[in-house]
Amino acid sequence: MTEISLEKIKERAEIDAKRNGYYLNPDPKFLKSLLQGLKKNEERYNYPSCPCRLASGKIEFDKDIICPCDYRDVDVIEFGACYCALYVDEKMHTGTIELSPVPERRPLEKQAKSYDSTTKEDQTKKSEIIEEAKVSKLKLWFCEQCGYVVYRDEPPLICPICRAKKEMFSKIKTQIIYSS
Amino acid sequence: MVIFWVYQKDNSDIMQFSKIPGIRNEHKVILFALSTCGWCKLVKQFLMENEVEYDYIDIDLSEENEKEEIRQIIRDRGGSVSFPTTIIDNKILITGFRKDKIKEALNF
Numbered sequence A: 001m002t003e004i005s006l007e008k009i010k011e012r013a014e015i016d017a018k019r020n021g022y023y024l025n026p027d028p029k030f031l032k033s034l035l036q037g038l039k040k041n042e043e044r045y046n047y048p049s050c051p052c053r054l055a056s057g058k059i060e061f062d063k064d065i066i067c068p069c070d071y072r073d074v075d076v077i078e079f080g081a082c083y084c085a086l087y088v089d090e091k092m093h094t095g096t097i098e099l100s101p102v103p104e105r106r107p108l109e110k111q112a113k114s115y116d117s118t119t120k121e122d123q124t125k126k127s128e129i130i131e132e133a134k135v136s137k138l139k140l141w142f143c144e145q146c147g148y149v150v151y152r153d154e155p156p157l158i159c160p161i162c163r164a165k166k167e168m169f170s171k172i173k174t175q176i177i178y179s180s
Numbered sequence B: 001m002v003i004f005w006v007y008q009k010d011n012s013d014i015m016q017f018s019k020i021p022g023i024r025n026e027h028k029v030i031l032f033a034l035s036t037c038g039w040c041k042l043v044k045q046f047l048m049e050n051e052v053e054y055d056y057i058d059i060d061l062s063e064e065n066e067k068e069e070i071r072q073i074i075r076d077r078g079g080s081v082s083f084p085t086t087i088i089d090n091k092i093l094i095t096g097f098r099k100d101k102i103k104e105a106l107n108f
């Protein structure tokens, strides 16, 4: 188990919020409970998975919910807060709008991997999923609006640099040409 | 104070809930939560402040087979599997921390 201090977790979140123009949850008690949740997850899984989602404990299935998760930016844009309400926008921060629960946007198939399936049929599926995870599906994607390039299986829901939507991303085809 | 209460389904699967006693105990309130989640803490706090008796499970601390069973219980009642989920009298399902809905279901 890796020990990590609450201050470190907080500092990391603060830096990330600042860089992206977000704020942290304005309620000190609420904020503390989320930071403690992140600390606990980092200590038990070795990565800070989302405190409000059930993690599988296997990084290949939890990649999308490592904080800040893949769903944060779209949720902050749409609802003013991420799913856990750790990151909020300015209106929520100043209390102009009251915080309310944000619906879960993580796809069901991804969520399912955190649950143990005891039926035989599901078990075969599970082993297939593990096989699948071993085969890297990572691709290079670039944002047509600002040129940001990222290497992952799916393009981000929005561009972290210029906030362009997922549809603005195109795959970069790589070709190796051997010449004599 | 925490007392353990056992939920039995098909006489086979046994789940361990933690019971929080309260004077408002005319309804059966079950809470599925995560030990790490902020919204879940708010529901627990809200129920406690209003002296509602309830049973809860922190699913991240549950056994693997229990996790799947909890998922089924929530899905069978038409809920999206997210936490906190509150189930009242085995039929009303409330996803997320919705004070008004909880109050309405418990008539206070």
Ligand code: SF4
Pocket (backbone or CB within 6 Å): A049, A050, A051, A052, A065, A066, A067, A068, A069, A070, A071, A072, A082, A083, A084, A085, A086, A087
């Ligand atoms: S919902 Fe918020 S706290 Fe949870 S992982 Fe995403 S950004 Fe982090």
